[in-house]
Amino acid sequence: MKSHKIYATDLDNATLDQFYRALEQDFSVRGALMPDAHLGYSLPIGAVIATSGVILPSWVGYDIGCGMCAVSTSFDGDQVRRQAKHIFTAIYRAVPVGFSHNRSDTPWDCQHIPRTPVVDRLLAKNGLKQLGSLGSGNHFIEIGSDESQRVWVIIHSGSRNLGHSVASHYMKLAGGGKAREGHFGFAVSSETGCRYIKDLNFCLQFARQNRFEILRRVVTEMQQHCDGDARWSELINRNHNHAEEKDGLWIHRKGATHAEAGMRGVIPGNMRDGSYIVVGKGNPQALWSSSHGAGRALGRKQAQRQISMTHFNDSMDGIVARIDRTTLDEAPAAYKNLDTVMARQKDLVTILHRVHPLINIKG
């Protein structure tokens, strides 16, 4: 078996099998499985695999560049608490959530960023309308307060339909039509491989710009109700779905955060327990990575069946959030314990701050 390190302790066989099947591929060199790992398609969520000369769209996934932004602010926590319901309502007016996007294009100077006609077509269609939209599922906006009562704004979102369309396009190309299940990739020096890498990198920038735009809108809305601003120069941005070249290998991270020594990151838990702001240790055994969250304890359907609305309501006491049947599969009880996950990755990241939610926005 090739060199690998597993940081998860409660893995099911299906997830472990999926990881080993990926690692067995000829082009796989080394692997790591983060403490929040669970079953995905082709590669588990929370897996990191280094390959030699091959890049696989299915190992990056559909939401290319999905990730986190966080910024601390000069807002006063008590004022935010008092205005929380107003801010909550204002954000839902300013940021499209779920499947929706903006009515008009969001300005973005992206002419200089390389891309192929695949991306150009999507931009000409409605790509720029998607900038500043949140999406659905586990994507969220969190306004919270840390151990020093400092207010943070944290965003989890990705490359929306643009990234999804790019990913689908290249997965079909790689798999000859059957995109999802196999370990189909491109030689990185092939023409198609170069095209995928170019569009992948564009999508990483697009996802980052999407989070910036959401952050800008959230802070603008907060300023209608409170005094303060973001400390923009200290903005953190980390994506957890990408592939990047390092020392001649292609490192695929699918639901895993890049965590080089000194690199800051954000590890979200759930809508009640909030998020950790961390700094990487650059652990080579973990392929310079950490978890991307707490990980799900229950699948979405299972969560909808098992968790009662009463329990969900009670567990969210004191936090302004959308608490109804549409967000039940995002209830705190659907996720693993965040502190257990953090304990398993103490050799991967150092904790800088703990942010507890005041307001949570979901699609």
Next chain:
DNA sequence: ATGTAC
């Protein structure tokens, strides 16, 4: 993960 069509 994504809206609306291989």
